[in-house]
Amino acid sequence: MSRIIVLVGSPRKNGNTDILAKSFVEGAKIHNEVEIISVVDYKINPCKGCNACRKENNNICVQSDDMNLVYDKLKNADILVIASPVYFYGISAQLKSLIDRLHNPIRNDFAISKLGLILVGADVLDELFDSIIVQYDLIRKYFGLEDIGRVLVRGAEAKGDVYKTDGVREAFELGRRLK
Numbered sequence: 427m428s429r430i431i432v433l434v435g436s437p438r439k440n441g442n443t444d445i446l447a448k449s450f451v452e453g454a455k456i457h458n459e460v461e462i463i464s465v466v467d468y469k470i471n472p473c474k475g476c477n478a479c480r481k482e483n484n485n486i487c488v489q490s491d492d493m494n495l496v497y498d499k500l501k502n503a504d505i506l507v508i509a510s511p512v513y514f515y516g517i518s519a520q521l522k523s524l525i526d527r528l529h530n531p532i533r534n535d536f537a538i539s540k541l542g543l544i545l546v547g548a549d550v551l552d553e554l555f556d557s558i559i560v561q562y563d564l565i566r567k568y569f570g571l572e573d574i575g576r577v578l579v580r581g582a583e584a585k586g587d588v589y590k591t592d593g594v595r596e597a598f599e600l601g602r603r604l605k
C-alpha cells in the first residue's frame with residue numbers, strides 16, 4: 427500500500443483534468459490511500475524567490491498561505507501524480523506556482539519516491555505534450571524519482587470531452603496497477 431497524492435492543476439472544477447484525476451483515484455484506491463489536492467481549493471501564491479526559506483528562515487516560507495497545508499500533506503506521501511490541462515504547451519500557472527514553492531528545502535523531509543503524469547489538451551498535435559514531458563523527466567531524474575506512467579489525452583476541450591476518449595479508462599488502469 428502506498429500513500430498517493432494527486433495534484434490537480436485545473437482551475438475549472440469538474441473539467442477534464444478533474445474527471446481524469448478522479449478516475450485515477452478510483453483505480454488507485456483499490457490498493458492505496460489516495461488524496462487529491464486541487465489548486466482551486468487552496469490559496470497558493472507564487473514563489474517570491476527570496477530564498478529566505480533556505481537561509482535564515484529554517485525552511486519556513488515568508489508567505490503564510492495554504493502552501494503550509496500542502497507541505498504537511500506531502501510529508502506523508504510516497505507517490506505524487508501531477509494532473510494538469512495543457513496551457514500554451516505548459517502546465518497551468520496555478521500548478522506551476524505550487525511546484526515552485528517546493529524550492530523550499532522542507533522538501534528534503536518528503537519520502538516521495540515515484541512520480542506520475544496526467545495531461546489533457548484540446549489539440550490533437552503529436553507534439554502537444556513534448557515540452558511538459560521534457561520538464562517532467564528532468565525533474566524526475568534530478569530527484570531520482572521512478573516514473574509510474576503517463577496518461578496523455580488529446581482532443582478534449584469542453585468539459586466532459588474526455589469521456590469521448592480512452593483517457594478515463596487509461597487513468598483508472600494507471601491507478602489500479604499501483605500497490
Ligand SMILES: Cc1cc2nc3c(=O)[nH]c(=O)nc-3n(C[C@H](O)[C@H](O)[C@H](O)COP(=O)(O)O)c2cc1C
Binds near residue numbers: 443515584
Ligand atoms: C489558458 C488556456 C491555454 C490553453 N492552451 C492550450 C494549448 O496550448 N494546447 C491545447 O491543446 N489546449 C490548450 N487549452 C485547452 C485546454 O487544455 C483544454 O480545454 C483542457 O481540456 C482543459 O482542461 P480542464 O477541463 O481540466 O480545465 C488551453 C486552455 C486555456 C484555458
